[in-house]
Amino acid sequence: MTLSTSGTPIEDDNAGQRRRTRQRRDVTVATVAKAAGVSRAAVSFAYNSPEQLSTETRSRILRIADSLGYAPDPVARMLTTRRSGAIGLLMVEPIETAFADQFMALFVGGLGQMCDRHGLALTLLPPLLGSSLAMAQAAIVDGVVTLGIAPDLPAMGALEQRHIPLVLVDSAPNDHWSSVQVDDEGGAVLAADHVRELGHQRVAILSFETHPAIGSGTYYVPAQRLAGYRRGLGAITPIIIETHSDAESGASATRRLLTETHPRPTAILAMSDALAIGALHACHELGIRVPGEISIIGFDGIPVTAATNPPLTTIEQPIAEKAITAMQRLLHELQDAVPLRRDHTFLTTRLIVRQSTAPPPPSD
Amino acid sequence: MTLSTSGTPIEDDNAGQRRRTRQRRDVTVATVAKAAGVSRAAVSFAYNSPEQLSTETRSRILRIADSLGYAPDPVARMLTTRRSGAIGLLMVEPIETAFADQFMALFVGGLGQMCDRHGLALTLLPPLLGSSLAMAQAAIVDGVVTLGIAPDLPAMGALEQRHIPLVLVDSAPNDHWSSVQVDDEGGAVLAADHVRELGHQRVAILSFETHPAIGSGTYYVPAQRLAGYRRGLGAITPIIIETHSDAESGASATRRLLTETHPRPTAILAMSDALAIGALHACHELGIRVPGEISIIGFDGIPVTAATNPPLTTIEQPIAEKAITAMQRLLHELQDAVPLRRDHTFLTTRLIVRQSTAPPPPSD
DNA sequence: CTGAAAGCGCTTACAG
DNA sequence: CTGAAAGCGCTTACAG
Numbered sequence: 001m002t003l004s005t006s007g008t009p010i011e012d013d014n015a016g017q018r019r020r021t022r023q024r025r026d027v028t029v030a031t032v033a034k035a036a037g038v039s040r041a042a043v044s045f046a047y048n049s050p051e052q053l054s055t056e057t058r059s060r061i062l063r064i065a066d067s068l069g070y071a072p073d074p075v076a077r078m079l080t081t082r083r084s085g086a087i088g089l090l091m092v093e094p095i096e097t098a099f100a101d102q103f104m105a106l107f108v109g110g111l112g113q114m115c116d117r118h119g120l121a122l123t124l125l126p127p128l129l130g131s132s133l134a135m136a137q138a139a140i141v142d143g144v145v146t147l148g149i150a151p152d153l154p155a156m157g158a159l160e161q162r163h164i165p166l167v168l169v170d171s172a173p174n175d176h177w178s179s180v181q182v183d184d185e186g187g188a189v190l191a192a193d194h195v196r197e198l199g200h201q202r203v204a205i206l207s208f209e210t211h212p213a214i215g216s217g218t219y220y221v222p223a224q225r226l227a228g229y230r231r232g233l234g235a236i237t238p239i240i241i242e243t244h245s246d247a248e249s250g251a252s253a254t255r256r257l258l259t260e261t262h263p264r265p266t267a268i269l270a271m272s273d274a275l276a277i278g279a280l281h282a283c284h285e286l287g288i289r290v291p292g293e294i295s296i297i298g299f300d301g302i303p304v305t306a307a308t309n310p311p312l313t314t315i316e317q318p319i320a321e322k323a324i325t326a327m328q329r330l331l332h333e334l335q336d337a338v339p340l341r342r343d344h345t346f347l348t349t350r351l352i353v354r355q356s357t358a359p360p361p362p363s364d
Numbered sequence: 365m366t367l368s369t370s371g372t373p374i375e376d377d378n379a380g381q382r383r384r385t386r387q388r389r390d391v392t393v394a395t396v397a398k399a400a401g402v403s404r405a406a407v408s409f410a411y412n413s414p415e416q417l418s419t420e421t422r423s424r425i426l427r428i429a430d431s432l433g434y435a436p437d438p439v440a441r442m443l444t445t446r447r448s449g450a451i452g453l454l455m456v457e458p459i460e461t462a463f464a465d466q467f468m469a470l471f472v473g474g475l476g477q478m479c480d481r482h483g484l485a486l487t488l489l490p491p492l493l494g495s496s497l498a499m500a501q502a503a504i505v506d507g508v509v510t511l512g513i514a515p516d517l518p519a520m521g522a523l524e525q526r527h528i529p530l531v532l533v534d535s536a537p538n539d540h541w542s543s544v545q546v547d548d549e550g551g552a553v554l555a556a557d558h559v560r561e562l563g564h565q566r567v568a569i570l571s572f573e574t575h576p577a578i579g580s581g582t583y584y585v586p587a588q589r590l591a592g593y594r595r596g597l598g599a600i601t602p603i604i605i606e607t608h609s610d611a612e613s614g615a616s617a618t619r620r621l622l623t624e625t626h627p628r629p630t631a632i633l634a635m636s637d638a639l640a641i642g643a644l645h646a647c648h649e650l651g652i653r654v655p656g657e658i659s660i661i662g663f664d665g666i667p668v669t670a671a672t673n674p675p676l677t678t679i680e681q682p683i684a685e686k687a688i689t690a691m692q693r694l695l696h697e698l699q700d701a702v703p704l705r706r707d708h709t710f711l712t713t714r715l716i717v718r719q720s721t722a723p724p725p726p727s728d
Numbered sequence: 729c730t731g732a733a734a735g736c737g738c739t740t741a742c743a744g
Numbered sequence: 745c746t747g748a749a750a751g752c753g754c755t756t757a758c759a760g
Contacts, residue, residue: 025526028753039730044755053729069525071501075448076753078439078504079736085502086487095476095486105469112459112490119493121503122459123450126476129483137435138449139485140442140504161433162389247667277671303611307641309673392737403746408739417745440737443752 027070036064047072078140086121087111087330088141090155092148093245095126100246101274102302103319107169110323111145118331133158143330145169145323148221151176165333167326172220178333178343180326184221185228187315187349188269191297192232194313194351195267198359200295204239204257204265205229206250206275222271225299229269239265243275250278251285258286258294266294266360273298273305273314280308280356291358301352310355317349391434400428411436442504450485451475451694452505454519456512457609459490464610465638466666467683471533474687475509482695497522507694509533509687512585515540529697531690536584542697542707544690548585549592551679551713552633555661556596558677558715559631562723564659568603568621568629569593570614570639586635589663593633603629607639614642615649622650622658630658630724637662637669637678644672644720655722665716674719681713 033040038061045052046061053061065071078084089111091098098104108122115122125144128135136155143165149156151174159166160176168179195203208222229238239261243253250270258264270276276298283290290296290310298305301316325345397404402425409416410425417425429435442448453475455462462468472486479486489508492499500519507529513520515538523530524540532543559567572586593602603625607617614634622628634640640662647654654660654674662669665680689709 025753027525029755030753039732040754041731041756042729045729048755057729069521071522072755073753074502074504075439075442076736077755079443079738079753080755082736084439084504086504094480096473096480099469099473099476102466102469105463105466108488109460109463112463112488115488116458116460116490119498121487121489121492121499123485123487124472124476124479125485126480128485134483135485138438140438140448140450157433158435161391280671304668304671307644307668307673308671309675311673389737393739394737403748404738405740405747406745409745412739421745436739437737440752441739443737443754444739446752 025073027068028073032061032065032068032070035068036061044072084140084142085119086123086141087115087327088123088125088139088144090125090132090136090139090144090146090149090159092132093126095124097244097246098126101272102304103272103274103300106302106319107147107323110320111327113320114324114327114331137162143167143334145326145330146171150220165330167330167333169322169326170221173344175342178329178345180322180329180345180347182317182322182347183349184224184317185231187299187317187351188225188228189232190349190351191269191299191315192229194353194357195269195295195297196233196236198267198295198357200267200360201236202239202263202265203233203236203267203269204241204261206253206257206268206270206279207240207242208245208271209242225271238269245272245274247274247278247281250275251282252278254279254282255286258282258288264294267357268294268296270296270298273300273302273312276312276314276356277304277308280312291356293361295357295360297357305352306354308356313354313357314352315349316352318347322347389437391432392437396425396429396432396434399432400425408436448504448506449483450487450505451479451691452487452489452503452508454489454496454500454503454508454510454513454523456496457490459488461608461610462490465636466668467636467638467664470666470683471511471687474684475691477684478688478691478695501526507531507698509690509694510535514584529694531694531697533686533690534585537708539706542693542709544686544693544709544711546681546686546711547713548588548681549595551663551681551715552589552592553596554713554715555633555663555679556593558717558721559633559659559661560597560600562631562659562721564631564724565600566603566627566629566724567597567600567631567633568605568625570617570621570632570634570643571604571606572609572635573606589635602633609636609638611638611642611645614639615646616642618643618646619650622646622652628658631721632658632660634660634662637664637666637676640676640678640720641668641672644676655720657725659721659724661721669716670718672720677718677721678716679713680716682711686711 029040029043032043043061046058050058112122123141125135125139132153132155136158144159146168148170151171166177168177170181171179173179241253241257243249268279270279276296279296288294298312298314301314305312305314329343393404393407396407407425410422414422476486487505489499489503496517496519500522508523510532512534515535530541532541534545537543605617605621607613632643634643640660643660652658662676662678665678669676669678693707
């Protein structure tokens with residue numbers, strides 16, 4: 001069929017070996033049925049309908065199956081049962097960048113706790129070659145938890161068409177799906193109040209991007225937090241600087257902020273702890289003391305904030321609890337075809353005061 | 365069939381609604397074929413064999429399919445193509461505990477980078493209700509990367525029987541599968557050398573458990589590190605204390621160590637950064653100065669170690685690179701049915717000296 | 729319990 | 745391009 005790169009025609013006599021398409025299973029129900037001297041149905045019953053078989057026959061079949069190394073093909077099984085045994089996490093970002101923030105590890109940890117308990121696998125569903133729709137169409141999962149997704153994303157329609165139950169986390173609640181979220185606005189108010197009450201007048205907000213590519217996800221959470229910051233700051237007009245969500249980007253945004261703004265802000269409200277840690281790095285580099293010269297407050301309450309230098313004041317949200325609540329909801333919808341009504345859970349946030357915030361320097 | 369809990373027999377007239385089994389797809393190849401006035405084969409060709417169709421026919425079919433919200437059922441498709449579009453990560457621990465260490469987030473980030481690039485989903489494969497074998501039999505994946513698995517785990521045999529390509533990370537290399545690992549022993553030698561050269565005489569090792577439940581995973585990596593520590597320490601006999609792998613367990617093990625050992629060790633070799641951070645917490649609590657009274661050195665080089673108080677001296681290993689190398693190997697084996705030979709990649713570690721290590725206090 | 733069969737929704741030769 | 749068909753490996757009524 002094809003020429004070798006050397007130009008010499010080659011007998012392609014081991015083509016079958018090279019490709020692994022059309023690879024058939026060596027041991028199937030038929031193999032086991034024959035070995036056990038029973039019908040194929042009986043083999044299936046041994047796994048799925050124990051009550052149809054005598055205990056002895058069943059255990060004999062299972063024993064023979066085991067000795068042959070047989071287990072039902074999960075794909076074939078799923079074609080009839082319509083169950084894959086996996087839950088999907090639909091995410092807006094690529095896996096790599098998403099896991100750069102410890103938030104993600106904690107969230108996945110929460111989902112995983114429920115998956116472990118119910119014997120489910122967890123499949124990460126990042127955009128497939130940039131397309132969430134493609135991933136939503138190709139994903140082999142029984143249910144999906146979404147994180148920070150715009151409900152009008154085409155992927156959501158695809159999932160709905162496939163009748164895959166869905167629970168939204170960190171999206172604007174709507175009538176279509178159950179959701180779990182946190183009081184992001186209220187948390188941001190707490191952060192801004194804290195800084196204002198300490199006496200700061202010049203405040204900067206380290207913000208996620210609020211003008212993302214169309215259809216690439218919701219920016220509901222950032223918008224909520226921004227609104228909360230503004231409300232809490234009252235008469236103070238903040239400087240807003242936008243950045244990617246990783247600590248490194250947070251650091252370089254902070255560097256810009258601190259070198260180009262005169263007079264310098266005396267407090268930074270960071271939209272995530274990852275950004276706050278980046279800001280901390282930038283201050284260390286520039287020799288600016290925290291909280292002596294500038295106060296920094298984060299958002300999320302990831303564990304590392306307790307161990308940074310100085311320990312970070314932040315707004316804590318129940319990350320794992322969000323995941324667990326969403327999974328409970330999802331498992332529930334997985335059992336009842338048509339849930340009676342949509343359920344919207346709203347969890348609270350709280351301020352944790354540590355050592356990265358203080359009154360502004362006396363000169364101010 | 366069943367009685368309600370109240371004891372009243374109930375007409376189960378909406379049972380069909382309650383169960384979601386036997387749910388059929390509403391739009392299939394047949395629907396699209398009819399709508400487009402072509403054969404079912406033509407619809408399939410539009411997706412899989414464009415060269416069989418004229419450009420116009422193909423785009424007409426795809427357009428109609430889109431307007432019907434059709435996409436090929438991934439499960440049915442997989443039954444013939446034998447491809448799922450997902451890579452599995454077989455892990456020994458439950459998801460929750462595994463992701464408590466930032467190591468895991470970085471490793472998954474590396475796998476995810478490759479998955480994103482190749483349009484693959486990533487499925488986490490923790491033990492299914494405690495059984496890795498059950499998970500190995502049920503997983504719907506094209507290939508598997510294992511992390512810290514004993515090669516004689518029954519799950520490995522199941523994967524092999526299913527002809528699922530496999531690459532081992534952090535296992536003892538063997539002839540059966542390709543592997544990627546790091547010079548754990550050499551890294552541990554570096555750590556022990558460092559501490560010995562600073563003049564420490566009383567050294568403790570904060571170790572992972574070395575007697576795990578049978579078949580629950582390999583303890584190859586811990587064994588390698590322990591051997592390295594011993595070699596580097598030379599004539600010094602260490603105190604060894606075993607603990608679970610999370611920071612919290614590391615902290616309580618350290619608390620025990622510091623209160624029950626007299627005289628106290630002046631240096632701690634922690635088998636992971638997570639454990640080292642736990643040890644740091646314990647020292648802070650007990651009012652023991654680091655590195656003034658006790659030196660601590662970690663292992664892994666996760667980013668947070670640069671931001672702790674004090675910044676942690678540690679042995680850095682290329683975590684993401686390990687994942688990426690394993691994925692490259694796996695993708696390669698996914699193309700060639702029988703790889704010509706097994707490939708064993710061996711990556712190096714290096715010492716990063718920061719501020720958590722110093723000479724022992726003068727009294728010693 | 730058996731045995732023959734239909735069905736899950738695709739893909740893929742095959743003859744035309 | 746079509747159309748009829750086989751096949752992927754199961755599960756699940758069905759009559760006996």
